[in-house]
Amino acid sequence: MYFSGLHKTIGELTDKPFYDIALLFLAAKGYRNLSIVDGTGDGGRDVATKDWPELRIQLSVQKLWENKLNDEAKKTFEAGKKHFIYVTNRRIRETEEAEFVQNKYKFKGRVEINIFDLDQVSTLLSLPGNINATYEKLGIPLQTKLTATPQEVAISNTLLFSKEARELKEEAIESRCKAQLFETPGVDSQTLASKVAASLGNAELVQQVARIIRRLQAEDNISKGDTDLTLGGIASAQVAAAKADFLQAKSLDVENLTKDFGITAEQAGSFVSISLEILARQERFDGDEAFATRLAQQISDAGLGRRKKALFEALGKLSTARIAQYGSALNHVFSTNTFDILRALGRSTSITALLDSSVAMPLLFGLTFGKAQSRYSVGASALHAMCKAHQIRLAVPAPYLNEMAHHGKKAAEFADIYNIIGDEPRQVLRASGNAYISHFGSLKYAGEFSDSLEDFLLHFGIKKDADIWKTRNKIASRLAEFDIGVVETPQWTPEIRQRVATCKKQGEAPVIIDDDASVVTFLTADSADGYIFTTWDYAITGLLEEFNRIYADTPSRVVDFLSMAYPAQFDSDQTISLVDSLIHCDERTARALASKIEKIKSAETAYQIQKFTDSARASGASETAVDAVDAFFEMHQEALVPAPAGDAGNGAPC
Numbered sequence: 339m340y341f342s343g344l345h346k347t348i349g350e351l352t353d354k355p356f357y358d359i360a361l362l363f364l365a366a367k368g369y370r371n372l373s374i375v376d377g378t379g380d381g382g383r384d385v386a387t388k389d390w391p392e393l394r395i396q397l398s399v400q401k402l403w404e405n406k407l408n409d410e411a412k413k414t415f416e417a418g419k420k421h422f423i424y425v426t427n428r429r430i431r432e433t434e435e436a437e438f439v440q441n442k443y444k445f446k447g448r449v450e451i452n453i454f455d456l457d458q459v460s461t462l463l464s465l466p467g468n469i470n471a472t473y474e475k476l477g478i479p480l481q482t483k484l485t486a487t488p489q490e491v492a493i494s495n496t497l498l499f500s501k502e503a504r505e506l507k508e509e510a511i512e513s514r515c516k517a518q519l520f521e522t523p524g525v526d527s528q529t530l531a532s533k534v535a536a537s538l539g540n541a542e543l544v545q546q547v548a549r550i551i552r553r554l555q556a557e558d559n560i561s562k563g564d565t566d567l568t569l570g571g572i573a574s575a576q577v578a579a580a581k582a583d584f585l586q587a588k589s590l591d592v593e594n595l596t597k598d599f600g601i602t603a604e605q606a607g608s609f610v611s612i613s614l615e616i617l618a619r620q621e622r623f624d625g626d627e628a629f630a631t632r633l634a635q636q637i638s639d640a641g642l643g644r645r646k647k648a649l650f651e652a653l654g655k656l657s658t659a660r661i662a663q664y665g666s667a668l669n670h671v672f673s674t675n676t677f678d679i680l681r682a683l684g685r686s687t688s689i690t691a692l693l694d695s696s697v698a699m700p701l702l703f704g705l706t707f708g709k710a711q712s713r714y715s716v717g718a719s720a721l722h723a724m725c726k727a728h729q730i731r732l733a734v735p736a737p738y739l740n741e742m743a744h745h746g747k748k749a750a751e752f753a754d755i756y757n758i759i760g761d762e763p764r765q766v767l768r769a770s771g772n773a774y775i776s777h778f779g780s781l782k783y784a785g786e787f788s789d790s791l792e793d794f795l796l797h798f799g800i801k802k803d804a805d806i807w808k809t810r811n812k813i814a815s816r817l818a819e820f821d822i823g824v825v826e827t828p829q830w831t832p833e834i835r836q837r838v839a840t841c842k843k844q845g846e847a848p849v850i851i852d853d854d855a856s857v858v859t860f861l862t863a864d865s866a867d868g869y870i871f872t873t874w875d876y877a878i879t880g881l882l883e884e885f886n887r888i889y890a891d892t893p894s895r896v897v898d899f900l901s902m903a904y905p906a907q908f909d910s911d912q913t914i915s916l917v918d919s920l921i922h923c924d925e926r927t928a929r930a931l932a933s934k935i936e937k938i939k940s941a942e943t944a945y946q947i948q949k950f951t952d953s954a955r956a957s958g959a960s961e962t963a964v965d966a967v968d969a970f971f972e973m974h975q976e977a978l979v980p981a982p983a984g985d986a987g988n989g990a991p992c
Contacts, residue, residue, distance in 0.1 A: 343485070344460050344463060344464050344469075344472065345456065345457070345460040347476060347478070348427050348456060348459060348460050348463075349427055349428075349429070349456050349460075351399070351427055352399065353382075353383070353399050355476075356397065356399050356427045357374055357383055357397050358475050359427075359459070359463070359472065359475060359476070360385075360397040360425045360427075360459065361374070361385070361397075362463060362468065362471055362472055362475060363425060363454065363459045363462060363463055364385070364395070364423075364425065366462050366463065366467070366468050367454075367462070369387065369389075369390070369395075370387075370389060371387055371388055371389050372385050372386070372387050372395075373385070373386050373387075374386075374397070382396050382397060382398035382399075382400060382406065382410070383396070383397050383398075384396055384397075385397060390421075392419055392420060392421055393419065393421045393422075393423065394410075394413075394414045394417065394419045394421070394422050394423070395422075395423045395425070396410050396422070396423070396424050396425070397425050397426075398424065398425070398426045398428075399426065399427055399428070400426070400428070401428060403424075403426055403428055403430060404438055404442055406424075407424055407438070407443070407451065407453070408442075408443065408444050408445070410422060410424065411443070411444065411445040411449045411451060412444070412445065414445075414449050415445055415448055415449050419449070420448070420449055420450060421449070421450045421451075421452075422449050422450070422451045422452075423451075423452045423454070424451060424452070424453050424454070425454045425459065426453070426454070426455055426456070427456050427459065428455060428456060429455055429456040429457060430453060430455040430456075431626075431628065431631060432628050433628055433631045433632055433635070434631075435453055435455075437635075439451070464677075465676060465728075465729040466680070466687060466688055466689050466729055466730060466731070467729040467731065468729070469687055480687075481687070482686070482687055482688070482866035482867075483684075483685045483686065483687065483866060484677070484680055484681055484685040484686075484687060485685075486681045486685050488944055488947040488948070489938055489939055489941070489947060490681060491681050491682070491685065491947075491951060492938045492941075492947050492948070492950040492951045492954075493670070493935060493938055493939075494674075494677075494678035494679075494681040494682045495681075495682045495950070495951045495954040495955055496931075496934060496935065496938065496950060496951075496954045497670055497671065497674045497678055497902065497903075498674065498678055498679065498682050498899060498902045498903065498954070499682075499899070499902075499954040499955055500931070500934065500953075500954045502927075502930045502931040502934055503670075503671055503674075503902065503931055504898075504902070505927050505930070505931075506667060506668065506671050506923075506927050506928055506930070506931045507671045507672075507902065508550065509923050509924055509927045509928075510538075510668060510671065510672075510919040510923055511534065511538070511543070511546065511547055511550050512550050512554065513919055513921075513922035513923050514534045514537055514538065514547075514918070514919055514922075515530065515534050515547065515550060515551055515554060515560075516554075516559070516560075516569060516573055516576075516577050516922060517577055517581075517918065517921070517922050518530060518533055518534055518537070519560065519567060519568065519569045520569050520574060520577040520578070520581075523566075523567070523568045523569060524566045524567070524568065525566060525567060526565050526566055526567065527548065527551050527552075527562075527567055528548075530547075530551060530567060531544050531547040531548040531551060532544060534547045535547050537914065537915070537918070538672065538914055539672070539904075539914040540672075540904050542723075542727055542901075542904070542905060543901075545720065546901055551567075554573075555567075558570050559572070559573040560573070576922075577922060580921055580922050581921060581922075584658065584661065584921045587657045587658045587661075588607070588610055588658050590657050591606070591610050591656045591657055591658055592606040592607050592610060593606075594652070595609060595610070595652065598652060599640075599642060599645065599648075599649060599652075601640050601642070605636070605639075605640050608636055609633070609636060609649075609653060610653075610656060610658060611917070612629050612632050612633045612636065613633065613653040613656060613659075614656070614658060614659065614661065614662050614917045615629045615915065615916060615917055616629045616630055616633065617654075617656075617659055617662040617665065618661075618662035618665020618666065618668070618669065618916040618917060618920060619665060619666065619669050619916065620665070620666045620669075623650045623653060623654075624646075624650070637649065661917065661920050661921060662916075662917065662920065664920070664925065664928035664929050664932045665916045665917075665920055665928075666932060666935075667928045667929075667931040667932035667935060668916050668919060668920060668923070668928060669916055670931070670935060671931070672904070672914060672916075673904075674902055674903045674904060675903050675904045675905070676728045676729070676903055676904075676905060678903050679728060679730075679900070679903050680868070682886075682889075683868030683869070683870070683886070683887050683888070683889060684866070684868050684885075684886045684887025684888075686866055686867055686868030686887050687866075688866070688867045688868065689728075689730045689731070689867070689868040689869070689870065690730065690731045690732075690733055690825070690867065690868075690869055690870070691721075691725050691730050691731065691732050691733070691869070691870040691871075691872060691896070692733055692734070692735055692825070692857070692861075692869055692870070692871045692872065693732065693733070693734050693738070693822070693872050693873075694734075694735075694738050694857075694871070694872065694873040694874075694875065694878075695734075695738040695739075695741040695742050695745070695773075696773075696873065696874050696875075697721075697872045697873060697874070697893055698734045698738060698742060698817070698822070699742055699745065699773040699774075699777070700773065700777060701721060701722065701822075702813075702816060702817060702820070702822075703773075703774075703777040703781075704719065705719065705722060705820050706797070706816065707777075707781055707786065707787055708786070720893075720897050721872065721893055721896060721897055722820065722822075724896075724897055724900040724901060725870075725900070726821070727900075727905035728900060728903065728905055729905075730870065730900075731821075731823065732820075732821065732822040732823070733822060733823040733824060733825045734817060734822060734823075734824055734825070735824075735825055735827050735853075735856070735857045735860065736824055736825065736826050736827055737827060737852070737853035737854075737856050737857060738853065738857070739810055739813060739814060739824055740806075740810060740853070741853060742810075742813050743800075743806050743809040743810040743813055744806065745772060745773050745774060746774055746795060746798055746799075746800035746809055746813070747800065747802075747804070747806065747809065748772055749772050749774035749775050749778075749791075749795055749800065750792075750795055750800050750801050750802045750804070751802060752772065752775060753791050753792055753795070753802070756775065756791050757790075757791070774794070774795060774798075774800070775791070778791055778794045781794075797816070798812055798813050798816055799811070799812025799813065800812075825860070827856045827857055827859065827860040828856065828859055828860055828863070829856065829859070830852060830855035830856045830858070830859045831855075831859050834855050834858050834859050834862070835851060835852070835855035837855075837858075837881060838851050838854050838855040838858060838877070838878070838881070839851050839855075841877040841880065841881065842854075842877055854875070854878055857871075857878075858878065858881055858882070861882060861885070861888055862882070862885065865887075866887075867887070868887040868888070869887065869888045869889075869890075870888075870889050870890075870896055870899075870900075871888060871889070871890035871891075872890075872891070872892070872893055872896050873890060873891075873892070874892055878890065879891055883955075886951075886955070934950070937950070938950050
């Protein structure tokens, strides 16, 4: 995989080459206007920044990082600063960092520290938006493909697209919601969603968790008072029974360990909990992963170093171990990240999400005018936020930018009529055949915009006498404000135009066919790049479905596809508790995914492996984000009707 090669290279860098890489990392994290300050040559350099005067940043290649951190924290405190960032090319395990901060850090409460180690630096710089600059800085030839086995590609596709992975993730989140509410009843839905997302190690899951909470309410598994939530009677009994069954088995394990090894019940309970997490991940008790490191520390604290082998044998035979037998499937689901997206899209290192005009217009409107908690902002920002989290570039093909400009021109021609009609006809125009008028009417109806239609249109450079070229450029500028670019597409090929025309509905405007054919020609050209194409046009998605490096689908399905993966902002040891979910999960759901992954791993021919990939891709992503996405985008889908022949517009789905 790309990450492992870069990880090794950065880990071997000497001081000066690493400092250049560290500056790239900090820039990718959002720190700007940085410059390295000459130092004493002690294996570290300060970084000066005018934008954060209260902050001190140190880059270091020192092996004795604990001593270095305390020394630098002291300098930070003496300089009157309260926040210290330490970037190193040494690997610092999560458990090691926690132990240092808890017991060895001398300036706790006086200087806040953030530690970015080799894993975090390497992973962030491996992502599509950063990899080119990183390899250029290192002087390494850039490869356009990730290194991945056919099995790894098939597993990534299965985790992102398959029904089994989707159902297990939903089941795990649902079980966490029930268990959390069982333990802390009487919380509001927002608090519950935040707690569950945090327990799963991913704050980005809040919207998905909130949707599952609403579904549980609709199914009467969760009851809602005036503001607070409680678990329904049947659901509460199920959670209680599962927990009691597990605790009974655990008490037997604790009793046996205390008797056999002469340790306290508290120590035995800790051994059981940590061991189950290791077994669930199919890791080794004597490994170097996060939970194995914790286990080693516990063994040392209990003075059982000489009896370690016997203890490992006992831990492998725990009566509670049955609960961990399908933990690897759950671990796969919660370890799925941006790199799985890259592998699934043809192992490409460059991914762009393209928007057709039916998606780009409402997205731009929602990002521009939606208030923080409005349905417009939530719906529009879901796709935008997901792409940003995975560092996937967003762009609009140039032909669709022309369509957006022409739609605006039609809206400007209607402005005089809009201003003289009454309130009731204006409400009807929320279903207008023009995207601008439709969205403006919806904002007015919701009380979220007080200015005139002319003001709304002028924000995009649209007025009756405006030149289309200038309007197009203004819209491109507005898109750029949200980091949405424009890509030029080639002239369509006759064969592709014919295919597009054949699958379109009768009477489709030639200019619409030309635009779509140009985009399909661009996407299907010989390229190593991967693409996500977001559109309502099922005719176009059908033309693109056989390309592994392209995923074309509706906004809600694309959001669900992206939400199956965690943003790979850093690649630290995964320390969320799998057991907390496994206690309450339906074993059959976990078994289904575990069985499929095992079959992929045991497949011996490329033909057998490819069948798993094809099966996963054929099913496509789920469409469960309708309340977060389609509630916004579908409202405008019917509004995006074709303009008259000779004028640009966007056709309805075929």
